Structure formats: structure tokens, C-alpha cells
Amino acid sequence: MGRLSVELCGIELDNPVIPASGTFGFGYEFAELYDINCLGTFSFKGTTKDPRFGNPTPRIAECSMGMLNAVGLQNPGVEAVIHEELQKLKPVFHKPVMANISGFSVDDYVYTAQKLDAEEQVGWLEINISCPNVHGGGMSFGTDPDAAYEVIHAVRQVTKKPLIAKLSPNVTDITAIAKACENAGADAVSLINTLLGMRIDLKTKKPVLANTTGGLSGPAVFPVAVRMVYQVHKAVSIPVIGMGGVSSAEDVIEMMMAGACAVEIGAANLVDPFACPTIIEELPAVMDKYGIENLTDIIGIA
Amino acid sequence: MKQSLLTVISNNALTSNVYELKLSGIEGMNIRPGQFVNVKTDGNYLRRPISVCDAEGDILTLVYRVAGAGTAEMSTWHAGKKADVLTELGNGYDLSAAGEHPVLIGGGVGIPPLYYLAKELKKQGKTVSAVLGFNTASERFYEEAFREVCDDVSVTTADGSYGIRGFVTDALPEHPTCSYACGPMPMMKALYRTLACEGQFSLEERMGCGFGACMGCSIQTKSGNKRVCKDGPVFRKEDLLWED
Numbered sequence: 001m002g003r004l005s006v007e008l009c010g011i012e013l014d015n016p017v018i019p020a021s022g023t024f025g026f027g028y029e030f031a032e033l034y035d036i037n038c039l040g041t042f043s044f045k046g047t048t049k050d051p052r053f054g055n056p057t058p059r060i061a062e063c064s065m066g067m068l069n070a071v072g073l074q075n076p077g078v079e080a081v082i083h084e085e086l087q088k089l090k091p092v093f094h095k096p097v098m099a100n101i102s103g104f105s106v107d108d109y110v111y112t113a114q115k116l117d118a119e120e121q122v123g124w125l126e127i128n129i130s131c132p133n134v135h136g137g138g139m140s141f142g143t144d145p146d147a148a149y150e151v152i153h154a155v156r157q158v159t160k161k162p163l164i165a166k167l168s169p170n171v172t173d174i175t176a177i178a179k180a181c182e183n184a185g186a187d188a189v190s191l192i193n194t195l196l197g198m199r200i201d202l203k204t205k206k207p208v209l210a211n212t213t214g215g216l217s218g219p220a221v222f223p224v225a226v227r228m229v230y231q232v233h234k235a236v237s238i239p240v241i242g243m244g245g246v247s248s249a250e251d252v253i254e255m256m257m258a259g260a261c262a263v264e265i266g267a268a269n270l271v272d273p274f275a276c277p278t279i280i281e282e283l284p285a286v287m288d289k290y291g292i293e294n295l296t297d298i299i300g301i302a
Numbered sequence: 303m304k305q306s307l308l309t310v311i312s313n314n315a316l317t318s319n320v321y322e323l324k325l326s327g328i329e330g331m332n333i334r335p336g337q338f339v340n341v342k343t344d345g346n347y348l349r350r351p352i353s354v355c356d357a358e359g360d361i362l363t364l365v366y367r368v369a370g371a372g373t374a375e376m377s378t379w380h381a382g383k384k385a386d387v388l389t390e391l392g393n394g395y396d397l398s399a400a401g402e403h404p405v406l407i408g409g410g411v412g413i414p415p416l417y418y419l420a421k422e423l424k425k426q427g428k429t430v431s432a433v434l435g436f437n438t439a440s441e442r443f444y445e446e447a448f449r450e451v452c453d454d455v456s457v458t459t460a461d462g463s464y465g466i467r468g469f470v471t472d473a474l475p476e477h478p479t480c481s482y483a484c485g486p487m488p489m490m491k492a493l494y495r496t497l498a499c500e501g502q503f504s505l506e507e508r509m510g511c512g513f514g515a516c517m518g519c520s521i522q523t524k525s526g527n528k529r530v531c532k533d534g535p536v537f538r539k540e541d542l543l544w545e546d
Contacts (some may be wrong), residue, residue, distance in 0.1 A: 015464065022516065022517070023515055023516060024515060025514065025515050027404065029513075029514050030515070032303075033303065044392070045517075047481075053520065053522055053527055054517065054520065057507055057508065057518075057520070057521070058507075058520070059508070059509040059510075059517075059518045059519070059520075060508045060510045060516070060518040061508075062346065062347055062348050063347070064347070065347055066347055067347055067348055067510065069510060069516065069518060071517045071518060071520075074520055075515045076527075108467065195465060202498075216349055219347075235546075267347075269511070269515060270348070270510045270511035270515060270516050271342075271347065271348060271349065271511075273303065273305065273388070273511070273513060273515070274305060302524065
């Protein structure tokens, strides 16, 4: 194992850097820019049972040190993901990939999870119970411990692959949701999804986003994410994947010190398409600067 | 797509709020008409997508309107300033669709990408007409530049203060072989209803990344969901779902 290597639910990653779902497509388009095998892995675009166009535009707004999105889970549906998207990924990515799954009912989640569980290249199932941009599903499962338990427990019955629950920060006590997921059989939790936000256009006097509200991400949310990763790491005994505004090698290290065993990177990919390889390249020097021999030594050290 | 640190050569006001920015430093510049770039500005998180007005030799020309914080910051740039720019974004116009007598139709800051297109179409020996629409005489820019390149140029102003009073739809040539258009949505929809010939329409949408990763700028077309940034910004008129 190298200095940057970490373990995620029994699978070794060359490094902890994981592009987050919704900021990396199905990977192959980034493969035109750099060899994506340098990544720990990546979490592909949130996949649902049926194809979805998502929300009307504008779907994107900006704020100081961050952005809001209200894409609304646009994806071609699990059949097309398996037969088209993952086929394009195979020749360019030779590591296990993280499948990101969303739904509007427990049955939806189970259906999609079962399909993706059968895919050899899928290493982990990341269950998104925290999308703030859809109605009647997504985040409603991630803001109530009983509903979170129900979804994760149901998906647990149909997969032996590592199961990761992706959590919403839009709750009073994120540790209660994390514990419910752990009790339901999750092998790990990943957090935070975006924070619910809103912008208003002063000229039109109307919301900027067609969906009115959207999910806030980028450096603006980083301290919130560090706090929640820290709290959840203390509250559960399963691994925690940290994300939320991570933009540099220093941020990766801070997130790991808070308790993350791996780190997802989202909005940064949209501003700088080379953000992830740059961070991976810079990690060793930053580790040297802070006297860190191996990244595994600092997980939860704070 | 290419990421480059470019150097500002000049940044001049063409009107009270439209600027012409010239940048150098792209190695092996390979930009097609209708493509755009995504510009990092100081103090703003997201990049600003700007259409390419010209790409000649080592010089990239962008013409942009100050519309918000990002373009306002760009307007303060001086020669020598370094700018982080993603280039070669989007599909660009299909020049093979032009036929012998294409018409280029632009409204306001939709006009700039048509300039580079006009030059390339002339290189192919086409008879090129241009219709440039503005709100008012003081907002005009690039009229002379188009006159130097195109076979004929019509200018319209909505208030009649210069050229033909009215909109671009009031000044269309007869029987063009193909239309290339870029401008505000009401203009584009009017052209969609008016034009009989094939069209190459360049669309604008609020973008997250500009290179196809975030699905922030998706539209529905007759051939499925498309990203304006990656599958566009140029779409075949016949592919658009604007019947309403």
C-alpha cells in the first residue's frame, strides 16, 4: 500500500480522491482530458429506475464561494446506464466504480440497486437519500430516521456489495440518520449532499432557479461538512466518506482528520476539470509539510 | 477542451457596455466558429461562458456585454493580465450546411460568433449575407467589420434610430440557402417561425461547468435530451421543440 492508499469497505483505493456524483457524468468524458485511472474511484451520475429529464432551466445559480444547482436527477434510466453509459466507461476505467442510486419509492431504490448490483464493475452502491431537488422522493427519505432505515434495509436485502448511504445536511441531527442507516445494514455513510438554498434575481424580482430552491455546494459549505463528518464519525462505527466544498489537498487532509476515510469532490470539478488529478498530485507534498507519513494515520485524528 | 493561462492583449469598449477582449497564448489553437470559451474571473466561483468572435493566428477575440459581476470584472482587465480560460468548448456551426447563399442573423451580443463564421464561409467562396439587429443606434458594434467580410449587411434597430426600423425578421434576404442565428430568445423564436430554409441556431443557457459534466444547461429536442454546452450550443433549427 502506498502513502495515499486507503480502504473503503474492503476495497483498496490508490488514493482517497473520489469525484462526487453529478459532477463527473459517467466518467468517460473526463477520460478525454486525463487518465481517470489516477482516481481512487468515482461516483457516477445519480441513476433512477426510469429516464428523467429533470427540472426546467435555469438549473444553476451562483453565490459567494459556491453555487446552487437544481438539476433534478437528469439521467437516462438504469437500463441505458447499464447498456450504454457503463459500456463506454469500461474501456477507459479499470477500477471498481461507485454506483449512485436515487428513487421516489422504496421499490424504486430496490429495483435500481438490484440491476446495478449485477454489474461487475460496480464496486459500491451509494444510495442517495438526500437529493433536495426532487419532490416526493430523494431527500424525504434522508430527513427521517425511520424512512432512511426502511430504504437502506430494503436495499440491503438485494445486494452483498458495500452499501453506502449518502446523507442530507438539511436535518436537525445528522447523527440520528447516520445511526439509522448503520442499523439498517449500511457499510458506510457519505456526507454531505448539498444544503438547500435559494437566490433571487433583483432585476426580475423572482427566484433565479426555475425550481425556486436548489442545493448549495462549493467552498461555502466546507466548514459545515467538516463539522458533520466529525459528528457522524464519532457517532457510528462504520466508515465515513467526507464531501462538501473540498477543493484542495489541504481540504482532503482536513476532511480526513475530521473522520473521513475517503473524500468526494464535487463542485470543484465543474470549475476546474483537472481539480481531482491536481489534488492527487499535490497530496504528497502537503502531507510532508504537515508531517503525515500515511493518510490512514490521520483518519479521525481531530 | 483545453485549459490555458492566456494573456490579455487589449480590452476595449465598443459601446457603453460591450467590450472587445483580445487574448493570446493558446498553443495550437483549433477553434471552430460557434464554439465558446469559459472564463475564470476574480471573485466569482463559476466561469463565464463567452462565444468566440474570432480566432486568428494566436489571437482569440471575445466580444462580451457587461451583464453581471463576472463580466463587470472582465471589463477592468488590462493588457498583460493573465486569464484562466477553457477553450474549444461546444460543437460549433456546421459549415457544410451553408449552401451557396447563407444568411447570418445576429441580435445584440448574439452577433459576435457570427463574425468568425462569416470569415470562414467567405474562405469557402460563399455569398454571405448578414442581418444585425440592435435596440438602438448607440448599441451598434462590428457593423464595419461585417461589411468588410460579407457580401451584404443589413442593420436593424428596434427604435428606428439607425438602418431599418424593426427587428431582424424585417430585413431577411430572399431565399437564403441556410440560416445561422444567435441572439435573444424572442428573436430566435421569431426566426424559427419565419425562416423557411434550414437553420443552425446557437442557444444560450445558464451553465455550471460548460463542458458537459453537470447537466445544468439541458434542453429537450426532437432527438432527445441535449446539453447546450456539450451537444450544442449550436442546434439544427429542425431539431428544436419550439412549436408552442
